[in-house]
Amino acid sequence: MRPPVPTEMSCRELVELVTAWHEGALPLADRTRFEMHLCLCTGCRGYVQQMRRTIEVTGRLTEEDVAPAARKDLLRAFRQFARSKGEPR
Ligand SMILES: [Zn+2]
Secondary structure (H helix, E strand, O other), rough: OOOOOOOOOOHHHHHHHHHHHHOOOOOOHHHHHHHHHHHHHHHHHHHHHHHHHHHHHHOOOHHHHHOOOHHHHHHHHHHHHHHHOOOOO
């Protein structure tokens, strides 16, 4: 049996998993994909950095801190950023 090939994580998926990742709640396969994406995607690196800063300030991060509308804006910003950098994501 072939080991499952890790599929590429999208920015959207990353944003959805970031809380679980930060809490260390992601299964290893997802964590690997998450961190792989972080290596490749400057936009998401910035997002995670921003998240950590939020946690430092508030002491925690809740779902309300990343409202769906804000996430949409972030994703749009990521895509524009990635495009301006000539990266595929
Ligand atoms: Zn990304």
